[in-house]
Amino acid sequence: MIAMQYSFTLPANYDMTIIDRRIRDKGPLLDNFPNLKFKAYLSARKADAVTSSTENLYAPFYVWEKGEGLSDFICGPGFETLTQSFGWPQVKTWIVWNAEVSKHIRAARFATREIIDIEPYAPLAEIRKRESDAVSADVARNEALASVAAFEPGSWTEVRFRLWADLPKSARQLGAQTYSVGHLSLPDTN
Template sequence: MIAIQYKITLPSNYDMGIIRDRVQSNGYKTDGFEDLKSKLYLITEIGNNNCIQNSYCPLYLWKSNNGLNKFLFNGYYDNILKSFGWQHVNVGIPLIDTTTDKIKESKYVCEISKTIQPQESLNNLTNKILNEIPMLDHTEYAIIYNPDKWQYSVFYFDKDVNKFAEINGVTYTVLHVST
């Protein structure tokens, strides 16, 4: 599996209705996309869920690189390039992915990011991370790591934003989920 996300920061006075309309008109186009496990169309809006900026931050979980390559290099990603310019695409590897078809019910995603500190052995890293992060009852999550940056992010998926009240992270609103 491979995960990608690009985070497009938008001006504070940006009409987020433009993004909402864009997703409503086009979100279905990734439904059933080759090798796509799930794509969550995520936004933050100033003033909602303690967000301090407007952004559009789609998160993709790919079953393999074939669909990702098709998406990036066969014209699909060109819509992002034309609308928002060149974007840095963050790439990660799922360490743990508890998501199921229930992810389609998600209305909110909360992300926390942490650095993996230098250490003598990575032998027990998964257990260390699981002991560090909040565990939420009945909430699916994915832990995505990037060994190039030695960082990881935990994405929690739920329909109740209140589940994330005690987590110090970024809370996104889900506009559409493709599987």
């Protein structure tokens, strides 16, 4: 699996209802997209009391079952249209250690994302196990509706991504980037 995110920082006075409308109109187009575990359409508003963002952001987060799904999307017309509207983003990718999704994922209203530097020569197997176990525990305890732990060996970073029904107070204490979820694209479960 591969996790992926790109982010557009928008001007402080940007009309974020444009992003809300884009999510509403374009979000369902990726429902049932081949090899997509989920896509969370995320936004954050500057000075929003709930997400406490310092910037206006549009920052979708994806988890791909297979690399072909990511490649098909990036090379497809939807991504081309996005880049024509917002520019050519830097796309971050991470190799997924573990990704768990609750059967209640559709109730997600908020997301958190932490990017953590991995110290040189850190015990990667231990980090992988610890982070993978935390992912499983988050969902098993019904604390998160989805939980992802992944790493990127080019920059030696790990990502912790969670979807929530209610934003936990600890998100701000951890220094996590917080988002509102506008839509979730998921595979058909029927």
